[in-house]
Amino acid sequence: MNEIELKYGCNPNQKPSRIYMEDGSELPVTVLNGKPGYINFLDAFNGWQLVKELKKATGLPAATSFKHVSPAGAAVGLPLDETLAKIYWVDDLGELSPLACAYARARGADRMSSFGDFIALSDICDADTARLIKREVSDGVIAPGYTEEALEMLKAKKKGAYNVIQIDEAYVPAPVEKKQVYGITFEQGRNELDINDELLSNIVTKNKEIPESALIDMKIALITLKYTQSNSVCYVKDGQAIGIGAGQQSRVHCTRLAGQKADNWFLRQSPQVLGLQFVDTLGRAERDNAIDNYIGDEYMDVLAEGAWQNIFKVKPAVFTAEEKRAWLDKMQDVTLGSDAFFPFSDNVERARKSGVKYIAQPGGSVRDDLVIECCDKYDMAMAFTGIRLFHH
Numbered sequence: 001m002n003e004i005e006l007k008y009g010c011n012p013n014q015k016p017s018r019i020y021m022e023d024g025s026e027l028p029v030t031v032l033n034g035k036p037g038y039i040n041f042l043d044a045f046n047g048w049q050l051v052k053e054l055k056k057a058t059g060l061p062a063a064t065s066f067k068h069v070s071p072a073g074a075a076v077g078l079p080l081d082e083t084l085a086k087i088y089w090v091d092d093l094g095e096l097s098p099l100a101c102a103y104a105r106a107r108g109a110d111r112m113s114s115f116g117d118f119i120a121l122s123d124i125c126d127a128d129t130a131r132l133i134k135r136e137v138s139d140g141v142i143a144p145g146y147t148e149e150a151l152e153m154l155k156a157k158k159k160g161a162y163n164v165i166q167i168d169e170a171y172v173p174a175p176v177e178k179k180q181v182y183g184i185t186f187e188q189g190r191n192e193l194d195i196n197d198e199l200l201s202n203i204v205t206k207n208k209e210i211p212e213s214a215l216i217d218m219k220i221a222l223i224t225l226k227y228t229q230s231n232s233v234c235y236v237k238d239g240q241a242i243g244i245g246a247g248q249q250s251r252v253h254c255t256r257l258a259g260q261k262a263d264n265w266f267l268r269q270s271p272q273v274l275g276l277q278f279v280d281t282l283g284r285a286e287r288d289n290a291i292d293n294y295i296g297d298e299y300m301d302v303l304a305e306g307a308w309q310n311i312f313k314v315k316p317a318v319f320t321a322e323e324k325r326a327w328l329d330k331m332q333d334v335t336l337g338s339d340a341f342f343p344f345s346d347n348v349e350r351a352r353k354s355g356v357k358y359i360a361q362p363g364g365s366v367r368d369d370l371v372i373e374c375c376d377k378y379d380m381a382m383a384f385t386g387i388r389l390f391h392h
Contacts (some may be wrong), residue, residue, distance in 0.1 A: 001026060001027055001030075002020055002021040002024055002025060002026055002027055003018055003019070003020035003021070003027070004018060004019050004020070004027065004031065005017070005018045006018055006019065006036075006037055006038050006041075007035065007037060008037070008038065009038045010038055010039060014038075017038050019038075019041055023174075028167055028168040028171035029044075029142075029165050029166065029167050029168070030165070030166045031163070031164070031165055032146070032151065032155075032164040032165065032166055033151075033154065033155045033160070033161075033162060033163065033164040034140060034158075034161050034162050034163035034164060035161075035163070036140055036163040036165060039068070039069070040118055040139055040140050040163055042069050043066035043067070043068075043069060043117075043118035043120075043139075044066075044118055044120065044140065044142040044165055044167075045142075046066060046069060046227045047064045047066040047071070047118060047119070047120025047142060047227070048120045048142050048167055049227055050062075050064050050071060050074060050120065050223060050224065050226070050227040051063060051064050051074075051120045051121060051122040052122060052169070053195065053223045053226070054074065054076060054122065054219075054220060054223050055076075055122035055123070057195055057196070057216075057219045057220075057223060058076050058216055058219065058220070058239075060076035060077050060078070060098065060102070060239070061076065061077035061098045061099040061102050061121075061122050061123045062074070062075065062076050062077070062102055062121075062122040063075060063077075063099065063102035063103035063105070063106040063119065063120065063121050063122070063129075064106050064119070064120045064224075065103070065106045065107045065109075065113075065114040065117040065118075065119060066117055066118045066119070066120065067113055067114065067116070067117050067118070069229060070227075070228045070229045070232075070244070070246040070247065071106075071224055071227065071228055071241065071244060072106075072109070072110045072113035072114040072117060072244065073105070073106040073107060073108070073109035073110055073113075073114060073240065073241050073244070074106050074109075074220065074223075074224045074240070074241045074244075075101075075102050075103075075105030075106040075109070075220075075239055075240030075241065076102055076105075076216075076220065076239045076240070077097075077098030077099055077100075077101045077102035078098075078101060078102075078105070078238065078239040078240075079098075079101060080096065080101050080104060080105070083269050083274070084104075084105070084108070084269075085104075086274065087108060087268045087269055087273075087274070088104045088105070088107065088108030088111075089108075089284050089287075090104045090108075090132060093128070093131065093132065096128050096132070097126050097128040097129065099121060099122075099123050099125070099126055099128070099129045100126070100128035100129040100131075100132050102121075102122075103119065103121065103129055103132060103133065104132060105239070105240040106119075106240065106241075107132075107136060109240055109241055109242050109243070109244075109261070109265055110243070110244070110261050110264075110265070111284075111288045112288055112289065112292055113261075114136075115137050115285060115288075116137050116138065116139055117136075117138050117139065118138070118139050118140050118141070118142070118163075119133060119138060119140070119141040119142070120141070120142050120143070121141065121142070121143040121144075122143075122144075123143070123144065124143065124144060124145040124146060124147060125141065125143045125145070125146045125147065125150045125151075125154070126147050126150055127147060127149040127150050127153070129150065130146070130147075130149070130150035130151075130153040130154050131153060133154065133157070134153050134154065134156070134157050135284075136284075137285060138157075138162075139163060140162060140163025140164065140165065141154065141162075141163070141164055141165070142165040142166075142167055143165075143166065143167070144166065144167055144168075144169040145166060146164070146166065151164065173190060174190075175189060175190055175192075176188070176189055176190070177189075177190050191226065191389075191391075193226070193387060193389070195219050195222045195223050195226070196219075197215065199222075199385050199386075199387065200215060200218050200219075200360060200383045200385065201383070202363075202383055202384045202385070202386065203381060203382065203383050204363065204368075204372055204382055204383070204384050205372055205375045205376055205380060205381050205382045206376045206379075207375075207376070207379050207380060207381040208381060209381060210358055210381050210383070213238070214333070214335050214357070214358040214381075216239065217236040217237065217238070217239065217335035217358070218236075218335055218337060218358065218360040218383065220234075220236045220239065220240070220241065220335075221234040221235075221236045221241070221335055221336065221337025221360060222234075222337045222360055222385070222389060224236075224241050224244065224337070225337050225338070225339040225389045225391075226339075226389050226391060227391055228244060228246045228339070228391060229246045229247040229391060229392065230246075230247070230339050230340070230389075230390040230391055230392060231245075231246075231247070231248050231249065231250070231251055231253075231254045231339065231340065232244065232245060232246045232247070232248075232254055232338075232339045232391075233245045233251070233254040233255045233257075233258045233336065233337070233338050233339070233347075234258060234336070234337045234338075235258050235259065235261075235262040235334055235335070235336055235351075235354060235356065236334070236335045236336075236337065237262075237331075237333070237334045237335065237355075242261070242262045242265040242266075242334070243257075243258040243259060243260070243261035243262030243263075243264075243265065243354070244258055244261065245257035245258030245259075245261070251338070251340065251342060251343060251344075251347060252344065252346050252347050252350065254338075255336075255338075255347045255350045255351060256350055259350055259351065259353065259354040262331075262334065262354045262355075263328055263331075263353075263354055264292065264295060264296075266327070266328060266330075266331045266354075266355075267295045267319075267324060267327060267328070268291060268295070270319075270324075270327045272316070272317075272319045272323065272327075273291055273294070273295065273319075275316075276290075276291070276294070276312065276316055277312055277313040277314050277316075278290070278311065278312060278313070279310070279311060279312065279313055282311060286311075290302050290311045290312075294316065294319060295319055295324065299318060299319065303315065303316070303318065328353070328354070328355070331354060331355030332355045332357065333355065333357045333358075334351075334354060334355040334356045334357060334358075335356070335357070335358040335359070335360070336351050336356045336358070336359045336360070337359075337360045337361070338359075338360070338361040338362075339362075339388065339389040339390055339391070340361075340362055340388050340389070340390065341361055341362050341363055341364045341365040341368070341388075342361055342365060342371045343365050343367060344367060344370070344371070345367070345370045345371050345373070345374035347371075348371060348374040348375055348378070348380070349374065352378050352380075356380065357379075357380055357381065358380065358381050358382070358383075359375065359380060359381070359382040359383070360382070360383045360385060361382070361383075361384065361385065362384065362385050362386055362387055362388050362389075363384030363385070363386060364384075364386070368384075
Protein backbone atom coordinates (compact mmCIF):
# COMPACT_ATOMS: atom_id res chain seq x y z
CA MET A 1 0.00 0.00 0.00
CA ASN A 2 1.46 3.36 -1.01
CA GLU A 3 -1.57 5.50 -0.13
CA ILE A 4 -4.05 5.90 2.73
CA GLU A 5 -7.15 8.00 2.15
CA LEU A 6 -8.12 10.18 5.11
CA LYS A 7 -11.50 11.50 6.18
CA TYR A 8 -10.26 15.11 5.92
CA GLY A 9 -7.18 17.25 6.47
CA CYS A 10 -6.46 19.57 9.41
CA ASN A 11 -10.14 20.59 9.47
CA PRO A 12 -13.34 18.88 8.28
CA ASN A 13 -13.73 21.30 5.36
CA GLN A 14 -10.30 20.39 3.95
CA LYS A 15 -11.00 17.60 1.49
CA PRO A 16 -9.79 15.47 -0.17
CA SER A 17 -7.01 14.22 2.09
CA ARG A 18 -4.50 11.39 1.97
CA ILE A 19 -0.97 10.34 2.81
CA TYR A 20 1.03 8.64 0.06
CA MET A 21 4.50 7.87 -1.25
CA GLU A 22 5.25 10.21 -4.13
CA ASP A 23 7.74 7.77 -5.67
CA GLY A 24 5.17 4.98 -5.74
CA SER A 25 6.92 2.88 -3.08
CA GLU A 26 5.18 1.22 -0.15
CA LEU A 27 4.22 3.28 2.89
CA PRO A 28 6.39 2.34 5.89
CA VAL A 29 3.33 2.16 8.17
CA THR A 30 0.45 -0.25 8.70
CA VAL A 31 -2.76 0.75 10.45
CA LEU A 32 -3.54 -2.13 12.81
CA ASN A 33 -6.66 -0.54 14.28
CA GLY A 34 -8.79 2.57 13.96
CA LYS A 35 -8.76 5.28 11.30
CA PRO A 36 -5.99 7.80 12.00
CA GLY A 37 -6.51 11.29 10.65
CA TYR A 38 -4.25 13.91 9.08
CA ILE A 39 -3.11 15.45 12.40
CA ASN A 40 -2.76 11.97 13.94
CA PHE A 41 -0.25 11.04 11.27
CA LEU A 42 1.64 14.33 11.63
CA ASP A 43 1.98 13.69 15.37
CA ALA A 44 2.83 10.02 14.80
CA PHE A 45 5.65 10.65 12.33
CA ASN A 46 7.19 13.53 14.29
CA GLY A 47 6.89 11.55 17.52
CA TRP A 48 8.44 8.44 15.97
CA GLN A 49 11.49 10.40 14.81
CA LEU A 50 11.90 11.85 18.30
CA VAL A 51 11.80 8.52 20.16
CA LYS A 52 13.96 6.77 17.58
CA GLU A 53 16.67 9.40 18.09
CA LEU A 54 16.30 9.34 21.88
CA LYS A 55 16.83 5.56 21.86
CA LYS A 56 19.89 5.94 19.64
CA ALA A 57 21.38 8.74 21.78
CA THR A 58 20.81 7.15 25.19
CA GLY A 59 20.45 3.41 24.59
CA LEU A 60 17.23 3.46 26.63
CA PRO A 61 13.60 2.86 25.57
CA ALA A 62 11.91 6.17 24.86
CA ALA A 63 8.39 7.56 24.64
CA THR A 64 6.78 10.85 23.77
CA SER A 65 3.32 12.34 24.18
CA PHE A 66 2.45 14.57 21.20
CA LYS A 67 -0.25 17.23 20.85
CA HIS A 68 -0.72 19.48 17.82
CA VAL A 69 2.64 18.65 16.24
CA SER A 70 4.72 19.35 19.36
CA PRO A 71 5.66 17.10 22.27
CA ALA A 72 3.88 17.67 25.57
CA GLY A 73 6.44 15.34 27.14
CA ALA A 74 9.34 13.06 26.23
CA ALA A 75 11.34 10.64 28.37
CA VAL A 76 13.56 7.59 28.53
CA GLY A 77 12.78 4.45 30.49
CA LEU A 78 14.33 5.07 33.90
CA PRO A 79 12.59 3.58 36.96
CA LEU A 80 9.98 5.64 38.81
CA ASP A 81 10.38 6.40 42.47
CA GLU A 82 7.38 6.30 44.80
CA THR A 83 6.64 10.01 44.48
CA LEU A 84 6.73 10.08 40.68
CA ALA A 85 4.58 6.95 40.47
CA LYS A 86 2.01 8.70 42.67
CA ILE A 87 1.88 12.02 40.80
CA TYR A 88 1.66 10.17 37.46
CA TRP A 89 -1.27 8.07 38.79
CA VAL A 90 0.53 4.75 38.18
CA ASP A 91 1.31 3.78 41.76
CA ASP A 92 -1.41 1.09 41.61
CA LEU A 93 0.21 -0.73 38.67
CA GLY A 94 3.20 -2.18 40.51
CA GLU A 95 6.64 -2.38 38.94
CA LEU A 96 6.53 -1.23 35.32
CA SER A 97 8.66 -2.19 32.32
CA PRO A 98 11.26 0.37 31.15
CA LEU A 99 9.07 1.31 28.16
CA ALA A 100 6.03 1.81 30.38
CA CYS A 101 8.16 3.98 32.71
CA ALA A 102 9.18 6.07 29.70
CA TYR A 103 5.55 6.70 28.75
CA ALA A 104 4.47 7.33 32.35
CA ARG A 105 7.19 10.01 32.52
CA ALA A 106 6.33 11.48 29.10
CA ARG A 107 2.64 11.62 29.92
CA GLY A 108 3.15 12.77 33.50
CA ALA A 109 5.37 15.78 32.80
CA ASP A 110 2.41 17.92 31.69
CA ARG A 111 -0.70 15.82 32.10
CA MET A 112 -3.07 18.60 31.10
CA SER A 113 -1.33 19.14 27.76
CA SER A 114 -1.10 15.37 27.22
CA PHE A 115 -4.87 14.91 27.47
CA GLY A 116 -5.92 13.38 24.13
CA ASP A 117 -2.33 12.83 22.99
CA PHE A 118 -0.78 10.74 20.23
CA ILE A 119 1.89 8.43 21.62
CA ALA A 120 5.16 7.32 20.03
CA LEU A 121 7.20 4.42 21.42
CA SER A 122 10.75 3.48 20.45
CA ASP A 123 10.32 -0.23 21.20
CA ILE A 124 7.74 -2.97 20.77
CA CYS A 125 4.74 -2.05 22.91
CA ASP A 126 4.45 -4.50 25.80
CA ALA A 127 1.51 -5.34 28.06
CA ASP A 128 2.65 -2.95 30.83
CA THR A 129 2.71 -0.01 28.43
CA ALA A 130 -0.60 -0.97 26.82
CA ARG A 131 -2.23 -1.28 30.24
CA LEU A 132 -1.08 2.25 31.09
CA ILE A 133 -2.23 3.64 27.73
CA LYS A 134 -5.60 1.91 27.91
CA ARG A 135 -6.78 3.96 30.88
CA GLU A 136 -5.60 7.36 29.62
CA VAL A 137 -7.47 9.68 27.24
CA SER A 138 -5.43 9.31 24.06
CA ASP A 139 -6.02 9.35 20.29
CA GLY A 140 -3.51 6.73 19.23
CA VAL A 141 -0.06 5.18 19.31
CA ILE A 142 2.76 4.43 16.88
CA ALA A 143 5.44 1.80 17.59
CA PRO A 144 7.66 -0.64 15.67
CA GLY A 145 5.50 -3.52 16.94
CA TYR A 146 3.11 -4.80 19.60
CA THR A 147 2.98 -7.96 21.64
CA GLU A 148 -0.18 -10.00 21.12
CA GLU A 149 -1.46 -9.12 24.60
CA ALA A 150 -0.72 -5.41 24.15
CA LEU A 151 -2.44 -5.24 20.77
CA GLU A 152 -5.54 -6.97 22.14
CA MET A 153 -5.80 -4.40 24.94
CA LEU A 154 -5.29 -1.42 22.62
CA LYS A 155 -7.82 -2.68 20.07
CA ALA A 156 -10.45 -2.71 22.82
CA LYS A 157 -9.84 0.96 23.71
CA LYS A 158 -12.37 3.63 22.65
CA LYS A 159 -14.96 0.94 21.85
CA GLY A 160 -12.61 -0.54 19.27
CA ALA A 161 -11.80 2.75 17.51
CA TYR A 162 -8.39 3.47 19.06
CA ASN A 163 -5.71 4.25 16.46
CA VAL A 164 -2.83 1.78 16.43
CA ILE A 165 -0.05 2.25 13.87
CA GLN A 166 2.95 0.02 13.27
CA ILE A 167 6.00 1.55 11.59
CA ASP A 168 8.86 -0.17 9.82
CA GLU A 169 11.85 0.80 11.98
CA ALA A 170 14.19 0.06 9.06
CA TYR A 171 12.55 2.76 6.90
CA VAL A 172 14.94 5.52 5.80
CA PRO A 173 13.32 8.65 4.30
CA ALA A 174 14.71 10.46 1.29
CA PRO A 175 17.49 12.97 2.12
CA VAL A 176 15.46 15.84 0.64
CA GLU A 177 11.99 16.70 1.95
CA LYS A 178 9.25 18.85 0.42
CA LYS A 179 6.04 20.54 1.51
CA GLN A 180 3.63 22.97 -0.07
CA VAL A 181 2.35 26.28 1.24
CA TYR A 182 -0.13 28.30 -0.81
CA GLY A 183 0.47 26.04 -3.78
CA ILE A 184 4.22 26.70 -3.68
CA THR A 185 6.64 23.84 -3.04
CA PHE A 186 9.36 24.19 -0.43
CA GLU A 187 12.35 21.85 -0.51
CA GLN A 188 15.16 21.30 1.98
CA GLY A 189 17.58 18.66 3.16
CA ARG A 190 16.29 16.63 6.12
CA ASN A 191 17.65 17.64 9.51
CA GLU A 192 19.89 14.64 10.12
CA LEU A 193 21.97 16.33 12.83
CA ASP A 194 23.35 13.77 15.28
CA ILE A 195 22.94 14.94 18.88
CA ASN A 196 26.10 13.51 20.48
CA ASP A 197 28.84 14.24 23.01
CA GLU A 198 30.95 16.15 20.47
CA LEU A 199 28.09 18.58 19.89
CA LEU A 200 28.11 19.33 23.62
CA SER A 201 31.88 19.63 24.06
CA ASN A 202 32.22 23.42 23.72
CA ILE A 203 31.65 24.50 27.33
CA VAL A 204 31.95 28.29 27.48
CA THR A 205 31.39 28.97 31.19
CA LYS A 206 33.88 28.94 34.06
CA ASN A 207 32.10 25.88 35.43
CA LYS A 208 32.97 23.12 32.98
CA GLU A 209 31.75 20.18 35.07
CA ILE A 210 28.82 18.49 33.36
CA PRO A 211 28.12 15.01 34.78
CA GLU A 212 27.07 12.12 32.55
CA SER A 213 23.47 12.36 33.78
CA ALA A 214 23.31 16.03 32.70
CA LEU A 215 24.81 15.17 29.29
CA ILE A 216 22.01 12.65 28.80
CA ASP A 217 19.48 15.30 29.83
CA MET A 218 21.05 17.75 27.35
CA LYS A 219 20.60 15.21 24.56
CA ILE A 220 16.99 14.66 25.58
CA ALA A 221 16.39 18.41 25.58
CA LEU A 222 17.94 19.00 22.15
CA ILE A 223 16.31 15.99 20.49
CA THR A 224 12.96 17.06 21.92
CA LEU A 225 13.50 20.58 20.58
CA LYS A 226 14.40 19.17 17.16
CA TYR A 227 10.74 18.10 16.81
CA THR A 228 9.06 20.97 18.67
CA GLN A 229 7.46 23.93 16.89
CA SER A 230 9.82 26.90 17.23
CA ASN A 231 10.66 29.06 19.07
CA SER A 232 11.10 26.43 21.76
CA VAL A 233 12.81 25.77 25.09
CA CYS A 234 12.90 22.51 27.04
CA TYR A 235 13.66 21.83 30.72
CA VAL A 236 14.83 18.28 31.53
CA LYS A 237 15.57 16.44 34.77
CA ASP A 238 16.51 12.82 35.44
CA GLY A 239 15.79 11.55 31.94
CA GLN A 240 12.55 13.34 31.14
CA ALA A 241 11.33 16.64 29.82
CA ILE A 242 9.57 18.47 32.67
CA GLY A 243 8.62 21.64 30.82
CA ILE A 244 8.36 22.45 27.09
CA GLY A 245 7.63 25.92 25.76
CA ALA A 246 6.72 25.75 22.07
CA GLY A 247 5.75 28.09 19.26
CA GLN A 248 6.40 31.41 20.99
CA GLN A 249 7.58 34.46 19.08
CA SER A 250 9.82 35.59 21.96
CA ARG A 251 12.64 33.48 23.38
CA VAL A 252 12.04 34.60 26.96
CA HIS A 253 8.35 33.76 26.66
CA CYS A 254 9.40 30.21 25.73
CA THR A 255 11.64 30.12 28.79
CA ARG A 256 8.88 31.41 31.04
CA LEU A 257 6.24 29.05 29.66
CA ALA A 258 8.48 26.00 29.91
CA GLY A 259 9.69 27.14 33.33
CA GLN A 260 6.14 27.43 34.64
CA LYS A 261 5.44 23.87 33.45
CA ALA A 262 8.63 22.66 35.13
CA ASP A 263 7.59 24.44 38.33
CA ASN A 264 4.16 22.79 38.20
CA TRP A 265 5.82 19.39 37.75
CA PHE A 266 7.84 19.96 40.92
CA LEU A 267 4.98 21.51 42.89
CA ARG A 268 2.95 18.33 42.26
CA GLN A 269 5.56 16.55 44.39
CA SER A 270 5.13 18.87 47.38
CA PRO A 271 3.59 17.60 50.63
CA GLN A 272 0.69 20.01 50.14
CA VAL A 273 -0.29 18.37 46.83
CA LEU A 274 0.57 14.80 47.77
CA GLY A 275 -1.67 15.21 50.82
CA LEU A 276 -4.77 16.28 48.87
CA GLN A 277 -7.73 14.01 49.59
CA PHE A 278 -9.92 13.74 46.49
CA VAL A 279 -13.46 12.46 46.50
CA ASP A 280 -13.56 8.85 45.32
CA THR A 281 -15.65 9.59 42.20
CA LEU A 282 -13.17 12.09 40.73
CA GLY A 283 -11.36 10.81 37.63
CA ARG A 284 -7.67 11.30 36.83
CA ALA A 285 -8.31 14.14 34.38
CA GLU A 286 -10.48 16.00 36.90
CA ARG A 287 -7.79 15.50 39.56
CA ASP A 288 -5.17 16.92 37.18
CA ASN A 289 -7.31 19.99 36.54
CA ALA A 290 -7.95 20.46 40.25
CA ILE A 291 -4.24 20.23 41.07
CA ASP A 292 -3.37 22.70 38.32
CA ASN A 293 -5.85 25.19 39.76
CA TYR A 294 -4.78 24.54 43.34
CA ILE A 295 -1.10 25.29 42.67
CA GLY A 296 -1.90 28.23 40.35
CA ASP A 297 -3.22 31.75 40.77
CA GLU A 298 -6.84 30.64 40.35
CA TYR A 299 -6.80 28.44 43.46
CA MET A 300 -10.14 29.83 44.69
CA ASP A 301 -11.82 28.11 41.75
CA VAL A 302 -11.36 24.85 43.65
CA LEU A 303 -11.29 26.15 47.23
CA ALA A 304 -14.43 28.31 47.20
CA GLU A 305 -17.37 27.23 49.31
CA GLY A 306 -19.63 25.00 47.25
CA ALA A 307 -16.76 24.09 44.89
CA TRP A 308 -14.27 22.28 47.10
CA GLN A 309 -16.88 19.82 48.35
CA ASN A 310 -17.19 18.41 44.81
CA ILE A 311 -13.45 17.81 44.61
CA PHE A 312 -11.97 17.17 48.05
CA LYS A 313 -12.99 15.10 51.05
CA VAL A 314 -11.30 17.66 53.29
CA LYS A 315 -10.84 21.31 52.34
CA PRO A 316 -7.10 21.92 51.85
CA ALA A 317 -5.33 25.01 53.11
CA VAL A 318 -4.25 27.62 50.58
CA PHE A 319 -0.83 26.82 49.11
CA THR A 320 0.68 30.27 49.64
CA ALA A 321 3.13 31.96 47.30
CA GLU A 322 5.75 31.87 50.04
CA GLU A 323 5.26 28.14 50.57
CA LYS A 324 5.46 27.47 46.84
CA ARG A 325 8.65 29.49 46.50
CA ALA A 326 10.23 27.69 49.45
CA TRP A 327 9.43 24.32 47.84
CA LEU A 328 10.64 25.39 44.39
CA ASP A 329 13.95 26.50 45.89
CA LYS A 330 14.63 22.79 46.51
CA MET A 331 14.56 22.00 42.77
CA GLN A 332 18.17 21.62 41.60
CA ASP A 333 20.36 20.29 38.79
CA VAL A 334 17.81 20.92 36.04
CA THR A 335 19.02 21.01 32.42
CA LEU A 336 17.76 23.55 29.90
CA GLY A 337 17.97 23.35 26.11
CA SER A 338 17.10 26.09 23.63
CA ASP A 339 16.60 25.66 19.88
CA ALA A 340 18.26 29.04 19.15
CA PHE A 341 20.56 31.42 20.98
CA PHE A 342 19.58 33.44 24.04
CA PRO A 343 19.54 37.08 22.90
CA PHE A 344 19.48 38.39 26.49
CA SER A 345 20.51 37.17 29.93
CA ASP A 346 16.89 37.40 31.14
CA ASN A 347 16.44 33.81 29.94
CA VAL A 348 19.17 32.66 32.33
CA GLU A 349 17.65 34.66 35.19
CA ARG A 350 14.26 32.96 34.63
CA ALA A 351 15.83 29.53 34.22
CA ARG A 352 17.64 29.88 37.56
CA LYS A 353 14.28 30.20 39.35
CA SER A 354 13.43 26.68 38.18
CA GLY A 355 16.66 25.11 39.40
CA VAL A 356 18.58 25.13 36.11
CA LYS A 357 22.25 24.22 36.50
CA TYR A 358 23.14 23.10 32.95
CA ILE A 359 22.33 24.80 29.63
CA ALA A 360 22.75 23.76 26.00
CA GLN A 361 22.13 26.37 23.31
CA PRO A 362 23.62 27.31 19.93
CA GLY A 363 25.30 30.56 20.95
CA GLY A 364 25.97 33.24 18.38
CA SER A 365 24.19 36.22 19.94
CA VAL A 366 25.90 39.62 19.98
CA ARG A 367 25.31 39.45 23.76
CA ASP A 368 26.83 35.99 24.31
CA ASP A 369 29.32 37.55 26.73
CA LEU A 370 26.49 38.85 28.94
CA VAL A 371 24.69 35.50 28.85
CA ILE A 372 27.90 33.69 29.82
CA GLU A 373 28.56 36.24 32.57
CA CYS A 374 25.08 35.61 33.98
CA CYS A 375 25.67 31.85 33.96
CA ASP A 376 28.98 32.36 35.74
CA LYS A 377 27.22 34.45 38.39
CA TYR A 378 25.11 31.40 39.31
CA ASP A 379 27.87 28.81 38.73
CA MET A 380 25.97 27.25 35.81
CA ALA A 381 27.66 25.17 33.11
CA MET A 382 26.69 26.07 29.54
CA ALA A 383 27.60 24.39 26.25
CA PHE A 384 27.42 26.16 22.90
CA THR A 385 26.38 23.68 20.19
CA GLY A 386 26.81 26.07 17.27
CA ILE A 387 23.71 24.53 15.65
CA ARG A 388 20.19 25.96 15.51
CA LEU A 389 17.27 23.52 15.77
CA PHE A 390 14.28 25.34 14.30
CA HIS A 391 11.31 23.14 13.35
CA HIS A 392 8.29 24.42 11.40
